[in-house]
Amino acid sequence: MAEPTSAVSDRQGPDDPANAATGAAGATGTAASAGGADRDADAGLVLHQVAKTLGGRLIVDNLDLRVRRGELVCLLGPSGCGKTTTLRMIGGFLRPDAGQVLIGGRGYTTTPPERRPTAMVFQNYALWPHMNVFRNVAFGLRLRKLPKAEIAERVERTLALVNLTHHIRSFPAQISGGEQQRVALARALVLEPEVLLLDEPLSNLDAKLRVKVREDIKEIQQRVGITTVFVTHDQDEALSISDRIAVMNAGRIEQYAGAHDLYREPRTRFVADFVGTMNFFEARVREAPAGGAGGIGRVAGPGAVVEVGDVAVPCQAPSALTEQPGLVGVRPEDVRVGQPGGVPARVVREVPRGHFTEFVLELGPLTLRAFVGADTPVGQETVPVTFGRALVYADGKLRSERPVGRADG
């Protein structure tokens, strides 16, 4: 991916046979296009049952994705799950074996990159070292043979947008990594694409700069209102900048949701494990015995217990009840320390983490991580523990039916 050529065309119509076959809106009838042509026409980007095999392996597996106009969506997943392959099919650098790519309701599945209304920012920036910032940003417009005055006006306007006007005559080697990244962003935005594609754009920056540049990107993206697909394997990055996140695993999307829902309600074990920290263990989650035996009745909420071996931990909000032991996940902030009615746990370690403290606790056969507020007393040998939310998984999928006997859900 060496060439900074992700130019968009001069707004020529797409040459995708899908347009002839299905009208402007492409196929209908799946998760991506449920609701049909009108919704596809309304969406910024639709992937419909897109598949790709590379080197004899199925890398992208009948993937459906719908991105609203102006939305920033992250493709998040472990190395090798097919994020970049998907992005390259959106940008036209790879042709899908099956399925359709629709942008603004028009089919672009087979259209080459330079004739799509997309622009890509690459991981390594791919700036021309012998060209100054102005000429790097002007590159795509010159290819389009736009008048000189228009090129100058658009380049200057875009450099002002990314706050780089003062470096207009600098060469890439004379500016920082973060500034180089903003030049790469300007070079894509100056083409006024309908969809901006970013492939791990921050991975060459140090930790502090990553946070700064990702905030810059989000701010610019919102200001321009451009539909954006951002590839990353960094959950922190995805959670902090996305309107929605598509968590990918082995060529498929496991869950597509906003950051809050993804974190609080991970639908699969894979997502729960990949996004944030989770305590996982085998347990039975049952209704609390009537009358509050063992102090359980004093815990606020519906009153369930999580049974692990001989230990029964009061739990405020299980996602389901299980007669047979199943996989249970509890976020560290849902391991509550110092609550009335709690079960004593041995404190193995306390790690100050600034505005919270991480406790490592031994509770019967379990070792648990708990994140507690800085005001929780430290230096104790044992602490009482209860659970807030507990997520119950069966066959790797979240069970979220209303627990038996609970009227309030």
Ligand SMILES: Nc1ncnc2c1ncn2[C@@H]1O[C@H](COP(=O)(O)OP(=O)(O)OP(=O)(O)O)[C@@H](O)[C@H]1O
């Ligand atoms: N041209 C190719 N031929 C054969 N296999 C390929 C080719 N390109 C990619 N792959 C394989 O496809 C899989 C997915 O690659 P892809 O780059 O899409 O993953 P990714 O999710 O973006 O990972 P990363 O975060 O490491 O970039 C990888 O196992 C990769 O080795």
